[in-house]
Amino acid sequence: MGFAMQHISSAELLAFEERYRARLVNSLSGFKSANLIGTVSTTDDFNLAIFSSVVHLGSSPALLGMVTRPVTVTRDTYKNIVDTGVYTVNHINSDIWQAAHQTSARYPAEVSEFEQTGLTPQLLSCSKAPFVKEANIKCAMRLLDVLPIKANDTKLIIGQIEDIFITKNVLNEDGYVDIQRAKSVAISALDSYHTTHALGRLAYAKPDQPTRLLNQLGDNAIE
């Protein structure tokens, strides 16, 4: 190859021990979003689960997707979403990242992850599902569709953003939400959490113009 890179072939990848492969492959998509999904069961039990697969699908209509796993604690989440049609998406921030991670433990369905982790359920009139009080950015979601992903027996849950709650002083004049200032974190692989440092915002790219820095973002977080 002539350069300092490690090469892993598909045959080698297949032969790796399962946890090793899971860590490796989970690193390859790049940084992931870090969200807590709040749901309520038909018997009024609250559930809270960490997801690193929430992805932007479009802004008109405003849609988010997220991927279920075949066997995990997220089964409660999926059942609740299908049963009630609603859920909440709450950004994990650097004040609550350890409590957020703890929601991935396999608690029984009737045990509230809120109680176990010290996070505070917040009920607002716009949704039956609980929000996370400590989150600085949160959305009320309505289930639109579930797409089966046959390749690995997972599902893409598609939801429409209804109500949005954003802590003060992070929504900029042009609509940009300064999620770094709101202390939102990113995840890498299965278990690593990261705060961010802004390189900058770039102007809309045009073929006949060089890349242009729109503005430098500050590194100061909200109080």
Add this chain to the structure above:
Amino acid sequence: MGFAMQHISSAELLAFEERYRARLVNSLSGFKSANLIGTVSTTDDFNLAIFSSVVHLGSSPALLGMVTRPVTVTRDTYKNIVDTGVYTVNHINSDIWQAAHQTSARYPAEVSEFEQTGLTPQLLSCSKAPFVKEANIKCAMRLLDVLPIKANDTKLIIGQIEDIFITKNVLNEDGYVDIQRAKSVAISALDSYHTTHALGRLAYAKPDQPTRLLNQLGDNAIE
């Protein structure tokens, strides 16, 4: 509400000017992965396009998903992937983030984004599609499936990871790839780029045990 949050209702969201709404909604999923997708056309033209929607779907088999947009430069990418069945996923790092952003300009199909942005196409024997030489983490992908997302006329492209290339000194003993050390960046909203600072890795969460820090990651990047 009794707390310092801005509330945006679904009716207000619908009424926003289009670009304002796009910036706002693109912030709400949290931090996004930052990847360059390399493809080749049936007439041997190289294409390179930035995607912020690459998402981990599973590790066994090793699958990545990514979302097309209805009308953008990514149409070349989609056509090439369907025509050839292969593509590459290349992490954007803090040495090439501005060049990577420039690939989003609407160049004609026969114009190579590599030439326009100064990024170097790299051909390896494992794929017909070009890699980005400057990327520290890259994967050869094989198209598995395309799921139509009817809610907004986009598509989820599902691909299997075949060969993996990782720059030296970032693959840890347990399979964790230190993508921060590899200088991978994260995106927020449409146009903001971020490096990261590691809070730490956490042990696998268990119901009867408190959250435990697995280890502190260093902040030093590769040379």
